[in-house]
Amino acid sequence: MQFDSFSSFIAMGGYGMYVWSSMLVTFIGLGALAIEAKWVRRTLKREAQAQQARAQRIQRAKRASTQ
Template sequence: MHFDSFSDFLAMGGYSAYVWSAFGITFGAMMILLIVSIRQGSALLDNVNAKVERQARIDAAKDLENTL
């Protein structure tokens, strides 16, 4: 599509409310998805690290048990 000026581009041939709201909603949804994914990834990593540390403490306790 060809636009004569930048204001014509922003007007989108009279459909600017639909076009720009669709872009805004899509961009907002993608940002929310990105933020939620990063938070869930961090929580999952924290959970895995806690399990690894717990297993290390259990293993260390078992080694101390065998020394008695």
């Protein structure tokens, strides 16, 4: 499909409002998904570090109690 001008491209043959609002909703959803994934990754990383630190403390305590 070829457009004569930029305004006809924006109008999309009378379906411009539907097309551009759909694009906006899609990009907002993808942005929210990316932000949520980053937040979950950060949370999981903190939890893994805390669990590893706890395991190290337990291991040190076991070694100290056997000596």
